Amino acid sequence: MKTALITGITGQDGSYLADFLLYLGYEVHGVVRRSSSINTKRIDHSFGRLHLHHADLTDSASLVSVLAKVHPDEVYNLGAQSHVRVSYDVPGFTHEATGLGAFRLLESLRTLGLTPRVYQAGSSEMFGGNEHSCCEFLSEECRFHPRSPYACAKVFAHHCAVNYREAYGMHVSNGILFNHESPRRGETFVTRKITRYVAEVFYNRADGPLKLGNLEAKRDWGYAPEYVCGMWRMLQQDRPGDYILATGETHSVREFLELAFQEIGEDYRAHITRDERLLRPAEVNTLLGDYSLAENTFGWRPMTHFAGLVKKMVQAELEDYERGLEEVWRFYHKD
């Protein structure tokens, strides 16, 4: 039985990855940070099967202590202050947790002499958008142009991962993941904000119009459970590498709104208002990724595309969304 350690296990991706690794028969450990209110709702359904440890990516000693106890075969570094807009409000903490956190984890492994396979959660935000690239589809070869404290921190973490791989021969892979969403997405990210509001409208619980920022921004939006399977596949390769996971389609926030409201037979224009405070000092206008390296190397490709994702998210707000996960796990683990 393999042992995995996940930082960020209480987040969207960490919770799906924990589900998938348990399904595969792993012993799953997770890093949880102390909170004054309960922050484990996404993993409560598997509580008895998980090994949770208090630690924090801003605290090296806590990381050393957990790693020395667990001796993981695989480490997935998903912990981060992951909200782009909020990273402008708390840039220092974002750099500490999202950037230096990755460094602390790698350096802790090195000083302990541990050699697990490591996944570093990189982001399409590192590219700063297709307008900063010469390619129609962003690939692993395109240069980074970070446009937020969050993206700067992720670029730093990415380069640390490459450096530990080259300097110390560590098996560290960078996933460069484009947006991936789900019913477990945090409520302040735009897709979940919209689908929650749609459910409120449907049940006559909406309290005033939905306040949104830039509706013209375009994202390459996929389905999160499929992306965590890609993280795992990346670490099963003999050689570490850097891989994009994306859908190869891009759609605007406005298109997401249109489809989400269509699900309940409403016109979104009657329900939204613009709030300048939700605009960003520097926006990433368009993201569109090329996942062919991941497809050619380890057979990963997206199953769910834009319209299907919107439908899944709206339906899940209206009913139980856990059904159907088994199908995803089986598809990606077929070999």
Ligand code: NDP
């Ligand atoms: P979430 O914001 O849902 O989860 C982030 C996790 O990190 C939470 O468990 C959070 O804990 C934890 N965390 C935050 N700060 C610390 C800290 N100082 N020490 C330890 N843990 C901490 O993110 P996602 O699940 O969506 O994303 C997972 C990773 O992938 C992140 O690194 C994100 O930046 C990256 N990513 C995400 C993409 C996406 O579209 N979802 C795309 C590309 C990259 P708590 O619950 O206590 O807040």
Ligand code: GDR
């Ligand atoms: P993003 O996701 O910044 O792409 O980062 P988010 O959902 O926050 O924004 C997507 C786009 O929607 C626009 N927008 C709004 N965004 C939010 N949050 N709230 C609003 O009300 C709103 N109105 C319009 C934004 O301006 C933006 O253009 C996510 C995170 O998961 C990162 O951690 C990850 O690295 C990237 O995806 C890939």
